[in-house]
Amino acid sequence: MRLLITGATGLLGISLALEAMREHEVVGMDRGKLKSAPFQVIKADLLQPNTTDSVIDLIQPDWLVNCAALTKLELCEEQPDLSRILNTEIPEKLAQTCAKRDIRLVHISTDAVFDGTKTKIYTEEDQPNPHGVYAQTKFDGERAVQEVNPQAIIARVNFYGWSLSGKHSLGEFFFNNLSEGKSVSGFTDIIFCPILVQYTARLLLDMLEKDLCGLYHVVGAQPMSKYQFGVEVARKFGLRETLIEPKSVHSSDLTVRRSPNLWLSTHKLSTDLGCEIPEFSTGLDEFYTQYQQGYPQKIRSYQQ
Numbered sequence: 038m039r040l041l042i043t044g045a046t047g048l049l050g051i052s053l054a055l056e057a058m059r060e061h062e063v064v065g066m067d068r069g070k071l072k073s074a075p076f077q078v079i080k081a082d083l084l085q086p087n088t089t090d091s092v093i094d095l096i097q098p099d100w101l102v103n104c105a106a107l108t109k110l111e112l113c114e115e116q117p118d119l120s121r122i123l124n125t126e127i128p129e130k131l132a133q134t135c136a137k138r139d140i141r142l143v144h145i146s147t148d149a150v151f152d153g154t155k156t157k158i159y160t161e162e163d164q165p166n167p168h169g170v171y172a173q174t175k176f177d178g179e180r181a182v183q184e185v186n187p188q189a190i191i192a193r194v195n196f197y198g199w200s201l202s203g204k205h206s207l208g209e210f211f212f213n214n215l216s217e218g219k220s221v222s223g224f225t226d227i228i229f230c231p232i233l234v235q236y237t238a239r240l241l242l243d244m245l246e247k248d249l250c251g252l253y254h255v256v257g258a259q260p261m262s263k264y265q266f267g268v269e270v271a272r273k274f275g276l277r278e279t280l281i282e283p284k285s286v287h288s289s290d291l292t293v294r295r296s297p298n299l300w301l302s303t304h305k306l307s308t309d310l311g312c313e314i315p316e317f318s319t320g321l322d323e324f325y326t327q328y329q330q331g332y333p334q335k336i337r338s339y340q341q
C-alpha cells in the first residue's frame with residue numbers, strides 16, 4: 038500500500054513512517070525539517086491553500102494518516118484560530134478529499150476530549166466534554182471527520198517515545214531531567230494510559246489492514262498516574278526515582294486545565310483486532326532497548 042503521513046516530523050508521524058516502511062511505500066509530509074529520512078518526503082505546509090488536494094493528487098495514496106496537529110495546549114490557548122484550522126478545519130478537508138478519492142483515512146485525535154471527571158473507565162460510548170482550546174478543537178475535528186467521511190478511523194491516542202527534538206514526550210521529560218540529576222514533579226492525580234509510540238503505530242497499521250472504521254481508543258491497557266509513570270521510567274533506566282516529587286496538579290503552575298482521569302478502555306480495539314494490547318512493561322523494556330541501541334540519536338540525525 039502507498040501510505041501518506043501528514044505531520045511526519047511529529048513523534049507519532051515519524052514513528053509510524055519508520056514502522057510502516059517495513060511493509061508499505063511511505064511518503065511523509067514535512068514543512069522542511071527532514072533531510073535524510075529513510076522514507077520519501079514531500080515538502081508541504083498544510084496552511085497553504087489547496088495543499089491537501091495537490092499533495093494527495095500527486096502522491097495518490099491508498100491510505101492517509103493525519104498526524105499533523107497543533108498539540109501544545111498553551112499554544113492552542115494563545116492561538117485559537119490556528120488551533121481551529123489545524124485541529125478541525127484541515128482534518129475536515131482531508132477527510133472530504135479522501136472520501137471523494139476512495140482513500141482510507143486515519144485521523145488522530147486525543148484522550149483529552151474527556152474532562153476526566155468520571156471515576157471509572159471511559160469507553161467510546163462516553164460523551165466527551167472537552168475543556169480548553171486544544172481539546173475542543175480536537176473534538177470538533179473528530180466530529181467534522183466523522184460527518185464527511187464515516188468510513189474514516191478516528192483514533193484517540195496517548196503515547197510516549199523518542200522524538201526528533203529529543204524533548205517532546207513525557208518519557209523523554211523524565212529521562213532527560215533525571216539523567217541530569219534534576220528534580221521534577223510527578224502528578225499523582227493525573228491518570229493516563231501510556232503506550233510506546235511504536236506500538237501505537239503498529240496498532241494503527243493493523244486497523245488499516247483489518248479495514249476497521251469508526252472511533253477507537255488506541256492507548257495503553259494499563260492506567261497509571263504521571264508520577265507512577267516517571268517512577269517506572271526511573272527504575273528502568275537506573276535513575277534516581279527520589280528526584281521525582283509526588284505532587285498534585287493543583288499545586289502546579291500549569292495554566293491550562295488537565296483532565297484528571299484519562300483511563301480509556303481498549304476493549305473495542307482489542308476485540309476488533311483480535312489481539313491483546315501490549316503490556317506497559319513490554320513497551321518500557323523496548324523504550325530502554327531503543328535507548329541502548331542509539332535510536333534517539335539515529336532519528337535526530339534525520340533532521341536538518
Ligand SMILES: NC(=O)c1ccc[n+]([C@@H]2O[C@H](COP(=O)([O-])OP(=O)(O)OC[C@H]3O[C@@H](n4cnc5c(N)ncnc54)[C@H](OP(=O)(O)O)[C@@H]3O)[C@@H](O)[C@H]2O)c1
Nearest residue numbers: 044046047048049068082083084105106108145147195196
Ligand atoms: N503526544 C501524545 O501523547 C498525544 C496525546 C494525545 C493526542 N495526540 C495526538 O496525536 C497526534 C500526533 O501528536 P504528536 O505528539 O506526534 O505531535 P507533534 O510531535 O506535536 O507533531 C505535530 C506535527 O504536525 C505538523 N504540523 C503542524 N503544523 C503544520 C502545518 N501547518 N503544515 C504541516 N504540518 C504541520 C508538525 O510539523 P512541524 O514539525 O513542521 O511543526 C508535526 O509534524 C496529534 O493529532 C495529537 O493531537 C498526541
